[in-house]
Amino acid sequence: MNLKPLGDRLVIKKIEAQEKTKSGIVLPNSAQEQPQISEILALGDGITSDDKKKDTIKVxxxxxxSKFSGTEVKLDGEEYTxxxxxxxxxxxx
Known part of the structure; x- marks a missing residue:
């Protein structure tokens, strides 16, 4: 990935939701909830250069x-926010 955020922004990727319930029922894509948990892939310079912020969060x-925050980007077939x-x-x- 060649995506470097600027300022106090960060790049995240949503972690895929489970396709099965605990009881073993397979859910189709339309019935699955959108994932709320994401993994941080890159941090902007505004975060890495600030001592307080860089100790709080890391790649x-x-x-x-927030559910409706950020800008979605497609790069090399992958979706990032x-x-x-x-x-x-x-x-x-």
Whole structure:
């Protein structure tokens, strides 16, 4: 991936939702919920150069972001979302 966010933005990729329920029922794509958890793939310079921000969040973290935030981008057949750091609601541990 050659996508480098600027300022206090970051690049995330949604983690695929489960295709089966706990009881083993396979769900079609239309019945699946959109994934809410994403993985951080890249951080902008505004985050990496700020001591407080860079200690809070890093590449590889799994996060929950606002549902309708960011800009969706397709690059090399993959879908990514570029969001502002303020749109991150929580880090999943």
């Amino acid at each position: 590889g973290d799994k996060v929950i972001a 570029i969001i502002k750091l303020n749109d991150v609601l929580a880090i999943v541990e």
